[in-house]
Amino acid sequence: MGKVNTVLGTIATEELGVTAIHEHIGFGLPGCDLDTQWWSKAEEMFETTIQKLQRFREHGGKTFVDCTGIGNGRDIPYFQVLSRKTGVNIVAVTGFVAGDSALPYFRDKSIEYLTNLFVHEITVGIDGTSAKAGAVKVGVSRGGLSELDERIYRAAARAAAKTGVPVITHLSTNAERQMELFEMEGLSIDRAIIGHADIGPDVDEERDVMIAKRGGYVGFDTIGYDAELENAPYWSCGRQERIQHFLSFLEKGYLKNAVISADANCWPLGWPGVEGHSVNYLFEEFIPDLRKAGVDEGIIEQLLVHNPANILTMRAPVFV
Numbered sequence: 161m162g163k164v165n166t167v168l169g170t171i172a173t174e175e176l177g178v179t180a181i182h183e184h185i186g187f188g189l190p191g192c193d194l195d196t197q198w199w200s201k202a203e204e205m206f207e208t209t210i211q212k213l214q215r216f217r218e219h220g221g222k223t224f225v226d227c228t229g230i231g232n233g234r235d236i237p238y239f240q241v242l243s244r245k246t247g248v249n250i251v252a253v254t255g256f257v258a259g260d261s262a263l264p265y266f267r268d269k270s271i272e273y274l275t276n277l278f279v280h281e282i283t284v285g286i287d288g289t290s291a292k293a294g295a296v297k298v299g300v301s302r303g304g305l306s307e308l309d310e311r312i313y314r315a316a317a318r319a320a321a322k323t324g325v326p327v328i329t330h331l332s333t334n335a336e337r338q339m340e341l342f343e344m345e346g347l348s349i350d351r352a353i354i355g356h357a358d359i360g361p362d363v364d365e366e367r368d369v370m371i372a373k374r375g376g377y378v379g380f381d382t383i384g385y386d387a388e389l390e391n392a393p394y395w396s397c398g399r400q401e402r403i404q405h406f407l408s409f410l411e412k413g414y415l416k417n418a419v420i421s422a423d424a425n426c427w428p429l430g431w432p433g434v435e436g437h438s439v440n441y442l443f444e445e446f447i448p449d450l451r452k453a454g455v456d457e458g459i460i461e462q463l464l465v466h467n468p469a470n471i472l473t474m475r476a477p478v479f480v
């Protein structure tokens with residue numbers, strides 16, 4: 161039977177259910193936790209986050225993968241409280257959103273050092289707790305893969321290959337190089353989600369097909385950052401354009417290589433976030449849009465249940 165690490169312990173794959181594979185309880189740049197202006201509303205933060213997770217639960221959501229790396233607001237004791245209170249499984253990650261959002265302390269560390277750090281968080285626990293990471297997060301810095309990003313990618317691939325957890329990437333730019341780094345370090349591409357393929361300026365159908373052909377997962381995982389929003393961020397995409405892009409990928413026969421998520425923050429840390437956007441957009445807007453386009457329930461279940469289970473299930477027994 162397959163297993164997945166959550167902040168409240170290791171669970172059976174069957175317990176994952178409907179899964180949002182790329183989300184954030186709260187993401188912020190390193191240092192945000194020292195800015196008291198943003199931390200003055202702890203009660204409101206807690207209430208808002210609980211409400212969003214409860215709503216997620218009401219929509220049938222069972223598992224929330226928090227893709228916030230080290231130093232970006234990942235807070236395991238807090239995640240444990242949220243999970244206990246709402247009944248939502250929370251999967252935490254080790255790794256970094258990208259090199260340019262890693263704390264200075266980690267920036268000059270070797271591949272070996274970073275590998276040991278990730279393996280420790282996957283097999284022993286995070287921040288002194290027994291909560292183990294269920295995936296490794298890596299990403300592309302603004303402007304393209306940096307030397308530090310590459311070190312993090314190599315370490316992530318080694319740690320993932322050694323422990324059996326998957327890797328989830330931030331951005332799908334430089335996808336070919338990303339996959340090359342994984343393979344060079346012994347990680348099979350079918351253990352990776354190349355994420356944020358649906359960012360408006362980065363849409364590239366040929367790249368998506370190239371990833372899928374090599375067995376990788378393509379993350380349509382910034383769903384709901386619509387260009388139509390009044391406060392649309394630079395990574396937004398037109399609502400119809402995103403749906404067309406996604407449907408075109410399915411039509412080419414790559415359903416099993418697609419994952420969907422919203423990359424929303426329950427409560428952004430140190431930045432205003434995008435008002436009104438939450439993980440629940442998936443259920444309230446996107447899935448209804450898919451149904452209107454004729455997508456059947458079997459496909460929706462594949463996207464929300466089976467594909468996340470396939471990628472999250474640890475490949476090898478946990479390395480101790």
Ligand SMILES: [Zn+2]
Pocket residue numbers: 182183184227330423
């Ligand atoms: Zn994210």
